[in-house]
Amino acid sequence: MNNNYINEITNKEIIHLLISFAMKHRKIMQYYLEETGVYHAQHRLLMEISHTQNVSQKDIASSMGISAATIAVSLKKLEKGGYIKKEIDEGDNRLNQITITEKGKKVVEQSKQIFDSTDQKVFGGFTEEEKFTLFTLLQKLEANLIRMEDEIKYQKERT
Structure with a gap:
């Protein structure tokens, strides 16, 4: 590689390229994940729920680093769509135990295939x-x- 070219690359150009990569990757992932029928925020939440069955809303919020109130709307939409079930905790009526349904599991499986396929394409030629x-x-x-x-x-x- 030409040393003059190496010396001309600025930190700003590298940062710009990293940001551009992240934005393009997110846009592409959103496009492919649309076919699952679950919106981006709901999708992230569904993936989190799939890792831990019978988890509380509070625990999900904590593990994702967001407030329980913030995820409440997405949880309602996921429940209405049949992707998750909420059951009241027998020990504490204020807590909901959230589980993923078969429909939700299918979306998670489909999503994993999309992630794998996209990763393969992103790193093609490396x-x-x-x-x-x-x-x-x-x-x-x-x-x-x-x-x-x-x-x-x-x-x-x-x-």
């Missing part, structure tokens, strides 16, 4: 070594961002 190098570089970026988040958190605590 060698295992190139994927490892990319992974390593992205881990470094992630570590830098985590340090920045920690600095911000520390500064907020001091004020």
